[in-house]
Amino acid sequence: MDLLLTDARRAVRDLSRRLAAEVVGPAARRADEERRFDRGVIDALAREGILGGPIPREFGGGGWDDLSFALCCEELGAVDASVRGLLCVHAGLVSRCILDHGTPDQRSRWLPPLCRGEWIGAYALTEEGAGSDAAALSTTARRDGDGWVLDGEKIWITNGRVADLVLVYATVDPALGHRGVTAFALLPGTEGVERLPMPGVELGHRGADHARLVLRGARVPGDAVLGPVGGGFRVAMAALDHGRLGVAAGAVGLHRACLEAVVAFARSRRQFGKRIGDFQMVQERIADMAVELEAARLLVHRAALAGAGGARRTAEVAAAKLYATEAAMRAAGEAVLLLGSRGYSSESPVERHFRDAQGLRIYEGTSLVQRIILAREILGKEGS
Ligand SMILES: Cc1cc2nc3c(=O)[nH]c(=O)nc-3n(C[C@H](O)[C@H](O)[C@H](O)COP(=O)(O)OP(=O)(O)OC[C@H]3O[C@@H](n4cnc5c(N)ncnc54)[C@H](O)[C@@H]3O)c2cc1C
Secondary structure (H helix, E strand, O other), rough: OOOHHOOHHHHHHHHHHHHHHHHHHHHHHHHHHHOOOHHHHHHHHOOOOOOOOOOEEEOOOOOOOHHHHHHHHHHHHHHOOOHHHHHHHHHHHHHHHHHHHOOOHHHHHHHHHHOOOOOOEEEEEOOOOOOHHHHHHOOOOEOOEEEEEEEEEEEEEEEOOOEEEEEEHHHEEEEHHHHHEEEEEOOOOOOOEEEEEEEOOOOOOOOOOOEEEEEEEEOOOOEEOOOOOOOHHHHHHHHHHHHEEEEEEEHHHHHHHHHHHHHHHHHOOOOOEEEHOOOOHHHHHHHHHHHHHHHHHHHHHHHHOOOOOHOHHHHHHHHHHHHHHHHHHHHHHHHHHHHHHHHHHHOOHHHHHHHHHHHHHOOOOHHHHHHHHHHHHHOOOOOO
16 A cells, blocks of 8 residues: 555645644544534644645645545544544535536636635535435425525534535425436525524534524525536435545544554553553454454545546445444444543543544445445346
8 A cells, every 4th residue: 555655645644644633633622522613723724725635726726636535534534533524525525526517617616715715615415304315305496587496404414504605405396306406506695594503412523513404595596506407416426425435534544543542552551460452352352453444444545546537436435434434433442442441531532433433334324325335336227
């Protein structure tokens, strides 16, 4: 894998690692405990070019390839899943989606402020009745003169209350099923949008903003449609290939952080007159965590490289997200156990990693849904 670490990728990794250590990491515990979205951290990432990293330079981005983006997500994911999550939504689900499906005019108007971090992006697909079955959404879009009027409710929208540009998926005709789904951009100043916090306290990702968006007669201009009318489901799914890669890479970072915490503790903690790392049962767990970490990282890097030249890599991304997030969950559970009582307290970051890891298995398609996607890709359609 070191062969893949070109100077450009190494520079992205080193910059991300430095920002993780100096900016994101030190703020993570407080953001989690106060359930507060820290805009100062995001502004610092924006100043260093992270928010526009995977967008071409002509739009103000960093021109990173997918492997560079994965390396960045691993570094940020090792210290804070909430900040890494913001980046994956903003850059993966929103900016990359605009780059892939936007008109030249949309790209030149929307991407530069997103890259500079003046705008934050959000991706609004999920509804009360449409989670894994996203095509079942019931938010409607009705033509009104040159524009469209949107009505409906979206839930669990990351960055939803702070976002300046929200990609909303709505149907132009519920009878058309997924063929009616269309992507719209809500831009600053759009009226008829109420942004509410999600009820309850999240298990993890508490330093992130999760919102319920209520659209009541929200009017958007005709040029706010992203991609073809009726082509929004494909837009949404293609965006998820970018976003899931970042989630999988973030899971590798979380896993790595858990392993590092366990190794440091196992070297120093003494019980029964020995380092606990000298007990074979502890060694077995450390070895398993290390092997699973390498396997997860290889799958993530394979998925990143599979997209070169714009190639479809849905199966590779689904495999990486499935394995990396499940492995991270196992690693976080082992870390809590192996740190003993310390792992059970917010004094140690592994307590937060354990809660955050659960979310990785759910959003952008649960682990069960990744298996469905993968099996569909392997089996193909009947008769194909
Ligand atoms: C922290 C967090 C952030 C999020 N951010 C966003 C966001 O920014 N934008 C957005 O649009 N959404 C977001 N979501 C929503 C997320 O994408 C959904 O929660 C997810 O897709 C699952 O949908 P659901 O919760 O409705 O579960 P459901 O679809 O109701 O599923 C419930 C259970 O049934 C299983 N299941 C469903 N269908 C099948 C099937 N066919 N076969 C086998 N099992 C099945 C699922 O795997 C799951 O275990 C976020 C969620 C969380 C927790």
